[in-house]
């Protein structure tokens with residue numbers, strides 16, 4: 001499958017909401033940076049990049065009124081949002097070339113301690129690529145302004161990741177991100193226009 005086509009698809013998804021413009025692309029760059037620093041092979045990094053670009057594709061099935069809500073969502077609305085990994089996995093299942101991406105997208109909201117969703121699996125039961133995307137996704141979400149809160153600076157977001165190390169996030173993945181952050185950010189800045197990066 002053509003990588004540019006996947007990029008276009010993910011930008012179309014991000015463009016639905018001004019708050020998420022460039023989000024999937026940044027998650028892809030941070031995730032690739034983590035993987036490179038973990039010694040993941042280039043072939044697997046390519047697969048990881050596709051999963052990162054498409055991780056939230058299931059949000060296409062979440063109504064605008066919930067997705068674009070300016071205040072905090074209710075429990076009922078959150079239950080709808082929580083369906084997006086499953087919707088995304090079902091969309092990708094239909095494409096043979098995306099077979100490897102399905103479990104990664106399905107599990108991208110699991111937590112290392114087992115308190116995530118949709119399955120509540122924990123530790124290394126969670127696919128490595130999902131554990132990498134979880135750190136990249138949370139860092140980008142925290143450093144982006146959302147309708148209900150202002151962006152954190154990178155120091156504050158890194159501190160949050162450090163505090164959630166071993167609970168929400170894989171400790172090894174977190175450590176790589178924290179220790180190698182300046183190198184990872186340099187690479188992200190090389191690959192993206194600065195106005196789209198924190």
Ligand SMILES: [Fe+2]
Pocket residue numbers: 055056084108109
């Ligand atoms: Fe997500």
